[in-house]
Amino acid sequence: AQSVSQHNHHVILSEAASLELGCNYSYGGTVNLFWYVQYPGQHLQLLLKYFSGDPLVKGIKGFEAEFIKSKFSFNLRKPSVQWSDTAEYFCAVTWGQGNKLVFGAGTILRVKS
């Protein structure tokens, strides 16, 4: 079955620390990859997406993610986090022609000021 794994459920960082959130998906073929973010009290919103081309994609608010096909991974990174990055982050994948989006369990990030 198709699945998405996020390695850490809770991450606590101090401001200015670097962030990397892991995401792996179950098997290959053509994939479309997404990171969504849910800030406290707000709806889910798209952070960035990868469909094809350059495997390093840049999103909003200084986030980036790298698609490594051989590792079935799409890790999210930010060089220096801010208190306002406190949120829950979800990795999500669609496979092939299907538009069914499969989500990971989410990672709750808390940034201490």
Added chain:
Amino acid sequence: DGGITQSPKYLFRKEGQNVTLSCEQNLNHDAMYWYRQDPGQGLRLIYYSQIVNDFQKGDIAEGYSVSREKKESFPLTVTSAQKNPTAFYLCASSRARMGLSNQPQHFGDGTRLSIL
């Protein structure tokens, strides 16, 4: 501004009752989705619809029903058969039909359902 409206924000249900959650979008999107969000489990797909008058079961459809009579509306009914209905329910839409799976989904603010 275009978007997705879910109502109500909070909903309480007595055991044995059916309850319907509303989802309306004015984005002119073809596809609409219902997810259930539980702590530590991410979002799980309940039902989705790619076009009016058509919908498919997701991963956890048991105890739920939907209809898609209008493009902009996709109500979800939580029936008394759903054994553990207390959760946060999210509605989403996208331009995607089959073959356009790279279209991102847009989400509503959610409805929190609790059992009294």
